[in-house]
Amino acid sequence: DGWRLVALESVGSTNDEATRLADDGAPEGTVVWAREQTGGRGRRGRNWASPVGNLYSTTILRPACAAPRAVELGFVAALAVGDLVPAGRTVRLKWPNDVLVDGGKVAGILLESAIGQDGLAEHVVAGIGVNVSFAPQLPEMRYPGAALGGTVEAALEGLTRALAARMAQWRRDGFEAVRGEWLAKAGPLGAEVDVRLGEGLVRGRFAGLDREGALLLDTEAGPRRIVSGELLGRAA
Numbered sequence: 363d364g365w366r367l368v369a370l371e372s373v374g375s376t377n378d379e380a381t382r383l384a385d386d387g388a389p390e391g392t393v394v395w396a397r398e399q400t401g402g403r404g405r406r407g408r409n410w411a412s413p414v415g416n417l418y419s420t421t422i423l424r425p426a427c428a429a430p431r432a433v434e435l436g437f438v439a440a441l442a443v444g445d446l447v448p449a450g451r452t453v454r455l456k457w458p459n460d461v462l463v464d465g466g467k468v469a470g471i472l473l474e475s476a477i478g479q480d481g482l483a484e485h486v487v488a489g490i491g492v493n494v495s496f497a498p499q500l501p502e503m504r505y506p507g508a509a510l511g512g513t514v515e516a517a518l519e520g521l522t523r524a525l526a527a528r529m530a531q532w533r534r535d536g537f538e539a540v541r542g543e544w545l546a547k548a549g550p551l552g553a554e555v556d557v558r559l560g561e562g563l564v565r566g567r568f569a570g571l572d573r574e575g576a577l578l579l580d581t582e583a584g585p586r587r588i589v590s591g592e593l594l595g596r597a598a
Protein backbone atom coordinates (compact mmCIF):
# COMPACT_ATOMS: atom_id res chain seq x y z
CA ASP A 363 0.00 0.00 0.00
CA GLY A 364 2.91 2.33 -0.65
CA TRP A 365 4.32 2.20 2.87
CA ARG A 366 7.95 1.29 3.25
CA LEU A 367 9.57 0.20 6.50
CA VAL A 368 13.14 0.94 7.48
CA ALA A 369 13.77 -1.26 10.52
CA LEU A 370 16.77 -0.59 12.74
CA GLU A 371 18.05 -2.25 15.89
CA SER A 372 19.33 0.94 17.41
CA VAL A 373 19.53 4.57 16.33
CA GLY A 374 20.10 7.96 17.93
CA SER A 375 16.65 9.29 17.05
CA THR A 376 14.26 7.94 14.41
CA ASN A 377 13.27 11.56 13.71
CA ASP A 378 16.84 12.41 12.71
CA GLU A 379 17.10 9.30 10.54
CA ALA A 380 13.74 10.06 8.88
CA THR A 381 14.74 13.68 8.28
CA ARG A 382 17.92 12.50 6.58
CA LEU A 383 15.94 10.15 4.33
CA ALA A 384 13.34 12.82 3.59
CA ASP A 385 16.06 15.30 2.63
CA ASP A 386 17.31 12.64 0.21
CA GLY A 387 13.87 12.39 -1.35
CA ALA A 388 12.28 9.42 0.45
CA PRO A 389 8.54 9.32 -0.30
CA GLU A 390 5.59 9.79 2.01
CA GLY A 391 4.88 6.62 3.91
CA THR A 392 8.49 5.80 4.64
CA VAL A 393 8.49 4.59 8.24
CA VAL A 394 11.69 4.49 10.28
CA TRP A 395 11.38 2.15 13.23
CA ALA A 396 14.03 1.30 15.81
CA ARG A 397 13.93 -1.19 18.68
CA GLU A 398 15.76 1.33 20.81
CA GLN A 399 16.96 4.91 20.57
CA THR A 400 20.10 6.18 22.23
CA GLY A 401 19.10 9.83 21.90
CA GLY A 402 15.32 9.84 21.77
CA ARG A 403 13.94 13.39 21.76
CA GLY A 404 10.74 14.76 23.23
CA ARG A 405 9.06 18.12 22.91
CA ARG A 406 10.62 21.23 24.43
CA GLY A 407 14.12 19.77 24.33
CA ARG A 408 13.31 16.93 26.67
CA ASN A 409 14.71 13.43 26.40
CA TRP A 410 12.49 10.52 25.51
CA ALA A 411 13.70 7.41 27.31
CA SER A 412 13.84 4.72 24.62
CA PRO A 413 14.92 1.27 25.84
CA VAL A 414 13.87 -1.91 24.03
CA GLY A 415 10.23 -2.81 24.71
CA ASN A 416 8.34 0.26 23.53
CA LEU A 417 7.61 1.60 20.04
CA TYR A 418 9.74 4.34 18.46
CA SER A 419 8.87 5.21 14.89
CA THR A 420 8.87 8.18 12.58
CA THR A 421 6.82 8.47 9.41
CA ILE A 422 7.69 10.77 6.54
CA LEU A 423 4.70 12.81 5.39
CA ARG A 424 4.55 15.09 2.37
CA PRO A 425 1.40 17.10 2.98
CA ALA A 426 2.08 19.75 0.30
CA CYS A 427 0.26 22.31 2.42
CA ALA A 428 1.18 25.83 3.53
CA ALA A 429 3.75 25.63 6.32
CA PRO A 430 1.47 26.81 9.16
CA ARG A 431 -0.97 24.03 8.36
CA ALA A 432 1.62 21.40 9.20
CA VAL A 433 0.49 21.61 12.84
CA GLU A 434 -2.74 19.92 11.72
CA LEU A 435 -0.76 16.71 11.27
CA GLY A 436 -0.07 16.53 15.00
CA PHE A 437 -3.81 16.16 15.56
CA VAL A 438 -4.01 13.61 12.73
CA ALA A 439 -1.23 11.62 14.45
CA ALA A 440 -2.87 11.87 17.88
CA LEU A 441 -6.12 10.47 16.44
CA ALA A 442 -4.14 7.62 14.83
CA VAL A 443 -2.59 6.71 18.18
CA GLY A 444 -6.03 6.84 19.78
CA ASP A 445 -7.23 4.36 17.15
CA LEU A 446 -4.77 1.79 18.54
CA VAL A 447 -6.30 1.74 21.98
CA PRO A 448 -8.45 -1.32 22.61
CA ALA A 449 -12.13 -0.79 23.30
CA GLY A 450 -12.90 -0.64 26.99
CA ARG A 451 -10.08 1.72 27.83
CA THR A 452 -10.65 5.45 27.95
CA VAL A 453 -8.81 7.63 25.45
CA ARG A 454 -8.40 11.30 26.20
CA LEU A 455 -6.55 13.67 23.87
CA LYS A 456 -4.69 16.61 25.39
CA TRP A 457 -3.66 19.69 23.48
CA PRO A 458 -1.60 19.76 21.49
CA ASN A 459 -0.65 16.15 20.79
CA ASP A 460 -0.75 14.02 23.93
CA VAL A 461 -2.69 10.79 24.14
CA LEU A 462 -3.84 9.61 27.56
CA VAL A 463 -5.26 6.18 28.29
CA ASP A 464 -7.11 5.75 31.56
CA GLY A 465 -5.50 9.01 32.70
CA GLY A 466 -1.90 8.06 31.89
CA LYS A 467 0.26 9.30 29.02
CA VAL A 468 0.66 6.43 26.57
CA ALA A 469 2.34 8.19 23.67
CA GLY A 470 4.27 11.26 22.67
CA ILE A 471 4.37 12.89 19.26
CA LEU A 472 7.16 15.05 17.87
CA LEU A 473 6.54 16.69 14.50
CA GLU A 474 9.38 18.37 12.66
CA SER A 475 8.88 20.17 9.35
CA ALA A 476 11.11 21.31 6.54
CA ILE A 477 9.74 24.43 4.86
CA GLY A 478 10.49 25.02 1.19
CA GLN A 479 11.24 28.39 -0.40
CA ASP A 480 7.69 28.44 -1.73
CA GLY A 481 6.40 28.51 1.88
CA LEU A 482 5.02 24.99 1.63
CA ALA A 483 5.79 22.22 4.10
CA GLU A 484 8.21 20.20 1.99
CA HIS A 485 8.11 17.29 4.36
CA VAL A 486 6.99 16.66 7.89
CA VAL A 487 8.43 13.85 9.97
CA ALA A 488 5.94 12.54 12.50
CA GLY A 489 7.85 10.87 15.34
CA ILE A 490 5.68 8.77 17.61
CA GLY A 491 6.71 6.99 20.77
CA VAL A 492 4.16 4.55 22.18
CA ASN A 493 4.50 2.87 25.56
CA VAL A 494 3.79 -0.74 24.74
CA SER A 495 5.26 -2.94 27.46
CA PHE A 496 6.08 -0.40 30.13
CA ALA A 497 5.54 3.23 31.08
CA PRO A 498 8.67 5.17 31.91
CA GLN A 499 8.01 7.61 34.72
CA LEU A 500 10.01 10.73 33.99
CA PRO A 501 10.31 13.32 36.73
CA GLU A 502 9.20 16.08 34.35
CA MET A 503 6.13 14.21 33.14
CA ARG A 504 2.90 15.99 33.79
CA TYR A 505 0.88 12.82 33.89
CA PRO A 506 1.56 9.33 35.14
CA GLY A 507 2.57 6.92 32.38
CA ALA A 508 0.42 4.18 30.92
CA ALA A 509 1.23 1.30 28.57
CA LEU A 510 -0.80 -0.13 25.72
CA GLY A 511 0.12 -3.79 26.18
CA GLY A 512 0.64 -6.26 23.32
CA THR A 513 3.76 -6.43 21.18
CA VAL A 514 5.82 -3.71 19.58
CA GLU A 515 5.29 -5.31 16.16
CA ALA A 516 1.52 -5.26 16.55
CA ALA A 517 1.61 -1.64 17.71
CA LEU A 518 3.79 -0.68 14.73
CA GLU A 519 1.49 -2.35 12.26
CA GLY A 520 -1.62 -0.86 13.85
CA LEU A 521 -0.08 2.59 13.99
CA THR A 522 1.06 2.48 10.37
CA ARG A 523 -2.41 1.50 9.18
CA ALA A 524 -4.14 4.04 11.42
CA LEU A 525 -1.87 6.86 10.32
CA ALA A 526 -2.44 6.03 6.64
CA ALA A 527 -6.19 6.05 7.21
CA ARG A 528 -6.10 9.31 9.18
CA MET A 529 -3.93 10.98 6.52
CA ALA A 530 -6.44 9.89 3.89
CA GLN A 531 -9.24 11.39 6.01
CA TRP A 532 -7.31 14.66 6.37
CA ARG A 533 -6.71 14.87 2.61
CA ARG A 534 -10.31 14.01 1.77
CA ASP A 535 -12.28 15.85 4.44
CA GLY A 536 -9.79 18.46 5.62
CA PHE A 537 -8.87 19.62 9.08
CA GLU A 538 -12.50 20.29 10.04
CA ALA A 539 -13.24 16.57 10.24
CA VAL A 540 -10.04 15.92 12.19
CA ARG A 541 -10.76 18.82 14.52
CA GLY A 542 -14.27 17.55 15.23
CA GLU A 543 -13.09 14.08 16.12
CA TRP A 544 -10.20 15.41 18.16
CA LEU A 545 -12.59 17.64 20.15
CA ALA A 546 -14.90 14.72 20.82
CA LYS A 547 -12.00 12.92 22.54
CA ALA A 548 -10.49 15.95 24.26
CA GLY A 549 -11.11 17.09 27.81
CA PRO A 550 -14.60 18.38 28.49
CA LEU A 551 -15.32 21.98 27.56
CA GLY A 552 -15.19 24.11 30.68
CA ALA A 553 -12.58 21.98 32.44
CA GLU A 554 -10.10 24.05 34.40
CA VAL A 555 -6.63 24.02 32.92
CA ASP A 556 -3.27 25.65 33.39
CA VAL A 557 -1.11 26.40 30.40
CA ARG A 558 2.57 27.14 30.68
CA LEU A 559 3.73 29.83 28.25
CA GLY A 560 7.47 30.24 28.46
CA GLU A 561 7.91 31.69 31.93
CA GLY A 562 4.29 32.42 32.71
CA LEU A 563 1.23 30.39 33.53
CA VAL A 564 -2.26 31.06 32.21
CA ARG A 565 -5.23 29.68 34.08
CA GLY A 566 -8.57 29.21 32.40
CA ARG A 567 -11.30 26.92 31.19
CA PHE A 568 -10.87 24.71 28.13
CA ALA A 569 -12.96 26.27 25.33
CA GLY A 570 -11.94 24.21 22.31
CA LEU A 571 -9.57 24.07 19.37
CA ASP A 572 -9.73 26.62 16.59
CA ARG A 573 -9.38 26.11 12.84
CA GLU A 574 -5.64 26.71 13.00
CA GLY A 575 -5.05 24.18 15.78
CA ALA A 576 -4.74 26.80 18.51
CA LEU A 577 -6.02 26.12 22.01
CA LEU A 578 -8.98 28.26 23.08
CA LEU A 579 -9.21 29.24 26.71
CA ASP A 580 -11.68 31.30 28.69
CA THR A 581 -9.73 33.21 31.29
CA GLU A 582 -10.80 35.75 33.88
CA ALA A 583 -9.40 38.42 31.59
CA GLY A 584 -11.47 37.12 28.66
CA PRO A 585 -11.00 34.61 25.85
CA ARG A 586 -7.48 33.66 24.81
CA ARG A 587 -6.02 31.83 21.88
CA ILE A 588 -2.81 29.91 22.49
CA VAL A 589 -0.65 28.80 19.60
CA SER A 590 2.19 27.25 21.51
CA GLY A 591 2.42 26.24 25.13
CA GLU A 592 2.05 23.32 27.41
CA LEU A 593 -1.15 22.17 29.02
CA LEU A 594 -0.59 21.18 32.62
CA GLY A 595 -2.20 18.41 34.58
CA ARG A 596 -5.20 20.07 36.15
CA ALA A 597 -7.43 18.92 33.29
CA ALA A 598 -6.30 15.29 33.50
Ligand code: BTN
Nearest residue numbers: 375402403404405470471489491
Ligand atom coordinates in the same frame (compact mmCIF):
# COMPACT_ATOMS: atom_id res chain seq x y z
C1 BTN B 1 6.80 14.23 23.72
O1 BTN B 1 7.61 14.95 24.30
O2 BTN B 1 5.71 13.94 24.21
C2 BTN B 1 7.10 13.70 22.33
C3 BTN B 1 7.92 12.44 22.37
C4 BTN B 1 8.20 11.86 20.99
C5 BTN B 1 9.04 10.59 21.02
C6 BTN B 1 9.19 9.94 19.68
S1 BTN B 1 9.92 8.33 19.77
C7 BTN B 1 10.12 8.28 18.04
C8 BTN B 1 10.57 9.68 17.62
N1 BTN B 1 12.01 9.82 17.73
C9 BTN B 1 12.37 10.70 18.67
O3 BTN B 1 13.55 11.01 18.97
N2 BTN B 1 11.27 11.23 19.25
C10 BTN B 1 10.05 10.68 18.65
